[in-house]
Amino acid sequence: xxxxxxxxxxxxxxxxxxxxxxxxxxxxxxxxxxxxxxxxxxxxxxxxxxxxxxxxxxxxxxxxxxxxxxxxxxx
Numbered sequence: 001x002x003x004x005x006x007x008x009x010x011x012x013x014x015x016x017x018x019x020x021x022x023x024x025x026x027x028x029x030x031x032x033x034x035x036x037x038x039x040x041x042x043x044x045x046x047x048x049x050x051x052x053x054x055x056x057x058x059x060x061x062x063x064x065x066x067x068x069x070x071x072x073x074x075x
Contacts, residue, residue, distance in 0.1 A: 011075075017068045024061040028054055 031054040038046035
C-alpha cells in the first residue's frame with residue numbers, strides 16, 4: 001500500500017491510530033489487574049513496574065488521540 005492509502009474507508013494512519021489507542025486502553029485494565037496481583041503476592045516492584053507501563057500507555061494513548069484529532073479535522 002502507498003502512504004496515505006485508504007484501509008476500510010479511512011486513511012491508513014487514522015485506522016492505525018484508532019486500533020492502537022483501542023489496544024492501549026484495553027491493556028490498561030489488565031495492567032491494573034496485574035499490579036493488584038503483584039501486590040497481593042507481596043511483589044511491590046512488579047506492581048510498580050505494571051503501573052509504570054500503564055502510565056506510559058496512557059500517555060501514548062493521549063498523544064495518539066491528539067494526532068487523531070488533527071487527521072479527522074483534515075478529512
